[in-house]
Amino acid sequence: MGAGHDHGQQVLRAGERHRGRLWAAFALLAVFMVVEAVGAWWTGSLALLSDAGHMFTDVLGIGMALAAITAASKASRDGQRTFGLYRMEVLAALANAVLLFGVAVYVLIEAIRRLGEPPEVLVGPMLAVAVAGLIANIVAFLLLRSGAQESLNVRGAYLEVFGDLLASVGVIVAAGVIALTDWWYADPIIAVAVGLFILPRTYHLGRAALRVLVQAAPPHVNVAEVRDGLRAVEGVADVHDLHVWTLTSGMEVASAHLTLDSDADLAGVLAGARRTLHDRFAIEHATLQVEPRDADGVCGGAQW
Incomplete structure (x- = not known):
């Protein structure tokens, strides 16, 4: 999304x-x-x-x-x-x-x-x-x-x-x-x-x-802080496969997999993650994949 x-x-x-x-x-x-x-x-x-x-x-x-x-x-x-x-x-x-x-x-x-x-x-x-x-x-x-x-x-x-x-x-x-x-x-x-x-x-x-x-993270964005910010979103149990890069000037992009708590509200998690990325890190465009806890190891994360 x-x-x-x-x-x-x-x-x-x-x-x-x-x-x-x-x-x-x-x-x-x-x-x-x-x-x-x-x-x-x-x-x-x-x-x-x-x-x-x-x-x-x-x-x-x-x-x-x-x-x-x-x-x-x-x-x-x-x-x-x-x-x-x-x-x-x-x-x-x-x-x-x-x-x-x-x-x-x-x-x-x-x-x-x-x-x-x-x-x-x-x-x-x-x-x-x-x-x-x-x-x-x-x-x-x-x-x-x-x-x-x-x-x-x-x-x-x-x-x-x-x-x-x-x-x-x-x-x-x-x-x-x-x-x-x-x-x-x-x-x-x-x-x-x-x-x-x-x-x-x-x-x-x-x-x-x-x-x-080379798609390195923007110098003003701390990837560890982005991960911690997404983990702090209500309903998120864990974050993995997080990537942050710059497409061109003024366009920071992110993608991440979010593992959800069993009782998490999907729409609420996505809205909270979007606010976090936008308000704290000025990331305007992100692709977020959400997964239930029991999907660990099944999402097929990249092995690069």
């Missing part, structure tokens, strides 16, 4: 309602990605190139987020997709993390190579492009901030934009140092700093996505 059947609406709240903001951020960053790429080629700045590469992953990540949200909202319920395509959001977040990792590694390698003999860069255009990129990132950051707390995919794009915002600040600092001191090492050093800043955030995003894909 499903304890709440509004999981589709949960996903719409977590992802689709932020679609307009995602589109606005996508368009803004796509334009400035081209501007920064051209500026990096023109000025010869590796720091600016790293910022452009980071912005490319922003654009790609937001594009994948939009594609995933669209696929999830329009997925046909054809019997083979009993949960639609909600996992597309998580897959997009994981791909986003991999791409961001690749950009960070490239920037680090190129920066280390340039430390041996840093080339001169055109400081004026470098500074102008970096300031424009900073403004674009601030606007995109504000657009995505509200959705980052609800959707893993939006959070991935939000983190990338935040990292890119700081990278733009770094490019501005590098341009200022070069303009004032002619110390050309500032450009590859800032590029290294940007790469090192990206890596841990990429790790955390990838880990969060993998946690969902």
Whole structure:
């Protein structure tokens, strides 16, 4: 019996309602990605190139987020997709993390190579492009901030934009140092700093996505406490085959077998279990199998 059947609406709240903001951020960053790429080629700045590469992953990540949200909202319920395509959001977040990792590694390698003999860069255009990129990132950051707390995919794009915002600040600092001191090492050093800043955030995003894909329990849900909570429901003698996992952002799912007392009221047990899962653990969708005491060992629990 499903304890709440509004999981589709949960996903719409977590992802689709932020679609307009995602589109606005996508368009803004796509334009400035081209501007920064051209500026990096023109000025010869590796720091600016790293910022452009980071912005490319922003654009790609937001594009994948939009594609995933669209696929999830329009997925046909054809019997083979009993949960639609909600996992597309998580897959997009994981791909986003991999791409961001690749950009960070490239920037680090190129920066280390340039430390041996840093080339001169055109400081004026470098500074102008970096300031424009900073403004674009601030606007995109504000657009995505509200959705980052609800959707893993939006959070991935939000983190990338935040990292890119700081990278733009770094490019501005590098341009200022070069303009004032002619110390050309500032450009590859800032590029290294940007790469090192990206890596841990990429790790955390990838880990969060993998946690969902391997169907681990959500970090904020203690499975032992869920078991104890269900056992405390009036009429429940025991709980076994309990599983808790995340289908996609904002959709926690559980399944469990409940062994009932001989005089238990079936409807009351199911209602109590549903309230417990919903009120204490924010689990909106659950499948509960109820069994009499004398069915011990007959339910055919999984032997994985």
